[in-house]
Amino acid sequence: MPNYRRARVPGATYFFTVNLRDRSSDLLVREIDLLRATVRATKARHPFHIDAWVVLPEHMHCLWTLPAGDADFALRWQVIKFAFAKRLPLTETRTATLKARGERGIWQRRYWEHLIRDDADYQHHFDYIHFNPKKHGHVDQLRDWPYSSFHRAVRDGIYLIDWCGCLLESRDE
Incomplete structure (x- = not known):
């Protein structure tokens, strides 16, 4: 089994990508209220x-920023994934290994995390997150994707409502 090395820096900001096991599923948007409630409870x-x-x-x-003196993002993801899965009916197919471990077949076991290095790195990942619905063809206008902090960034004056991330579009291709 690989020995993954994770950068753990107390109080740091991290970028994460977390995937469902079934990449053809729409579970996260279909159960958005449950996901939001699970994140709120975990944050509390x-x-x-x-x-x-x-x-x-x-x-x-x-993108998360952890409290000073705290680097345990893994615990937070464990709680979010477990609590979300626990509240869903058991309908997914599970391998014998998953059953033996008592695990659900909802999430990919691992996730991608990246320690934010500086302001430019932060801005790149902040923009990448908000451009993602357009990148994946879910919307033409970012304002039309309801499951994004883009709307908060517009309210806070970070983006204009018609921001499109055109620089990202050409750089990420």
Whole structure:
């Protein structure tokens, strides 16, 4: 089994990508209220700041800043994934290994995390998160995707309502 090395820096900001096991599913947007409630409950017990978040049908990206002295993002993801899955009916197919471990077949076991290095890195990931619904062809206008902190960024004056991330579009291709 691989030995994954994770950068753990207390109080840091991290970018995450978290995927469903079934990449053809729309579970995350279909159960958006449950996902939001699960994140709220997790934040209440294990505080963190949500800098940016986008939920797509089968994956999500987010930027979190952890409290000073705290680097345990893994616990937060464990709680979110477990609590979300626990509240769903058992309808997914599970392998014998998943059954033996008592695990659901909803989430990919791992997730991608990236320690934000500086302001430019932060801005790149912040923009990447908000551009994602357009990148994946879910909307033509980012304002039309309801499951994104893009709307908060517009209210806060970070983006104009018609921001499109055109620089990202050409750089990420």
